[in-house]
Each structure stands twice: as structure tokens, then as C-alpha cells.
Amino acid sequence: MSAELSPAEKGKFISARRAVDYVQDGMKLGLGTGSTAAWMVKCLARRVQQEGLQISCAATSTRTAELAKSLGLDVRALDDLGWLDLTIDGADEFDPELSLIKGGGAALLQEKIVASASDQMIVITDPAKEVASLGAFPLPVEVIPFGAMTTKALIEQMLTEMDVAGREVTLRMAGDKALRTDENNLILDLHLQKIGNARELSLMLNQIPGVVENGLFIDICDIVVIGDGAGKVTVKDISDGSSHTEAVTVTAADYSFADPKQ
């Protein structure tokens, strides 16, 4: 029997399981990265096994690919699948327009490529990540290693010129070394406090030489599924502005997979 989940973890599980309801036989899927996405991969693998669904998947990180393969999912290269039907992924923040900050797990580049190649993106999340305005979560920016400190200085100069509230930029570390992404790049975290114009900031960042991509996802997410550890799930759909809340029951057997290690 699995140990009782914390309310936060139960919320993640609830949102992941609900989002997997959107998966249909024959779909080509994008699999996100992170602790919430890991629950989704487990729930998906269970559905595939129980219902014999024929689906193929493109993963957004090495760790998600490894998890999905270990659970028997058919994982292919994105270029072998072409256009995807649906991507399900986590997020670090989302706002009322379903704009997102992603990249807390350093997978933003593959995540953005995969989500942008999908008919639909569903974000799975918990209530703590809902914000009126993006920016409390540090904005991850993936940069190439060559001249990374020069790129950092260019970003700081741009933030000053844009008069953004916070301007601290830090190099993300993994222990005593700079963290490397799956593409062997670096992550700069922008501690901005509040992002006024996310669209403008995203465009400006991506014009700086050395920046590969930033963690702002604008006009990409279609649906957010918010799992609440108290046993509720809220589904917000940007296409029609609808929002509804469902009561859900969760037993320990429902989440008795091996612990997600992401």
C-alpha cells in the first residue's frame, strides 16, 4: 500500500489523471516533464495497458523518455511523429489568459517545441501555481554556453531599458557546477517579481544573441487542469472561457505506482 500523499502531491496526481481522460485511441502525444508530468505518464501507461490504446509519444526530456519507455509506452523522436494531437505538461505559473512560465525543471526548450507542434496543449497543475500576473517564479532562459556571461549582461541591460521590476539574473547550478540542459546549454533564471508585458519580454529575450529560448509560453496552452488535494479538479478552457469544477475521489490504490522521481 502506498503512503498517503501530501495534499500538494495529491493535487498533482488528480490533475494528471483527469488530463489523461483527454487521450484517445490512435493519438500522437507530447509528454511533458516534471513531477506532475511524471504522474501523467504513469496514469497514461495504466490506461494504455488497461484499455489497449494504440498511441505514440514524443517526450520533452531524457528523463520523461526514460520513464515512459520503462512503463511500456511507445516513445519516438518528434520528427518521426510530425504533428501531434495533444501535449500534456506541467507548469510553474499560469495566469488568467493561460500564459505560462515553464522551465523550473530546465526542460523548457524541448517542451516549447513539442507543445508548439501540437493541436492542443493541456497543462496539469495545482492551485498554488495560479497567479494574477506572471513573474513571481523566476523566468528560466536557456542560453548557449559560449559567451554566456556576455548574454547575461545583455539580458540585464535589456531589463533595465524595459524598466522591469526585478533585474537579478542568476546562473542555475547543479551542485557546484552550472546545470546543463538536455541540449548541453545553460539556464539563466530571471528574478523579475512581476512581468508586465509577457509577450513583449518574450520577443525581446529571443532577439538577444546567445538566447536559445525562454520559459514564457504565450498562446500555446489551451486547457488548464487544476488538481486540488482536497478532492476537486477544475478545468479551464481558453477556447470558450469556460471553467468548471468536479469533485473527485482518490484512493491509495489509484496512485500506487512507484514514486515519480522527477
Ligand SMILES: O=C[C@H](O)[C@H](O)[C@H](O)COP(=O)(O)O
Ligand atoms: O522544465 C520543467 C517544466 O517546465 C515543468 O513542467 C515545470 O517546472 C513544472 O514542474 P512540476 O510539475 O514538477 O512542478
